[in-house]
Amino acid sequence: MRRCRLIYKSIAYPEILEPEAIGELTTLASERNKESGITGILLLSGDSFLQALEGPVRFVNQLFIKIANDKRHHDIELVTYEDINATCFHDWSMRLVDLAQIQDEKRELLLQKYPHSGDAISYPNDKMLLFSLLIDAKNVLLAS
Template sequence: MLVRLLYASRADGVTGEMIDHILAQSRSRNPQMGITGILCHSGDVFMQVLEGGRAVVNGLYNQIVRDNRHSGVTLLHFEEISERRFSSWTMGQVNLQRINPSLVLKYSDKPMLDPFVTSGRASMALLEELIATASIVGRAG
């Protein structure tokens, strides 16, 4: 059974190297676990979608909750799915500081990523639009 999980978290001292490390680790481990998804970030805020088998996705999410690099991990959306929406990415990336703020404003009360005050449904809609506008980088080869 396939599931889709969306969560948000915060991280102190976010650097480009930290983002690169997380993405490299995800891109090397996720294919063997059957995980696909995307990572959005802006400043110290992360929002990530994970897709795959229920047990594997739940196990990975539990690891993330315990990871001391994350704080305030919040489950935003969880659903059983018949097909993957993010199947082209072992772990795609979106730096929301590099896209037009009006796109974020379309789904939020402010033009900055704050999934902690936005509904999970609105956050998923933002991610769908990011796919549609080709704003996601790091497509699987």
């Protein structure tokens, strides 16, 4: 079965950033993704989302069409789309990492490595660095 990894970024409308709303979105996303063999991570930095979706090409494509039409965010921008042999988020059907919640020395490390405006981490334009941020966010969550 052909598998792919799709990464996009978008800007959230304020309503979806309410803790209950974002919690519900992530829980539902995780349940749905499990059913279709999709794994991934959803980063939040201020009002900006960055999401990686991995899984069977057909399901990832169908899901991205839904997400791109979801009225809870805007300025959706596809960043990368590639075939994969192995997944990076194989045990996560979907997990949210709010970069603003990362504290202390882990925050310092992220600020040293990635572009930021004030204390808020910005998503790098460089695709390798962007991917590295997704993996660092995963590792920070695993370590916490």
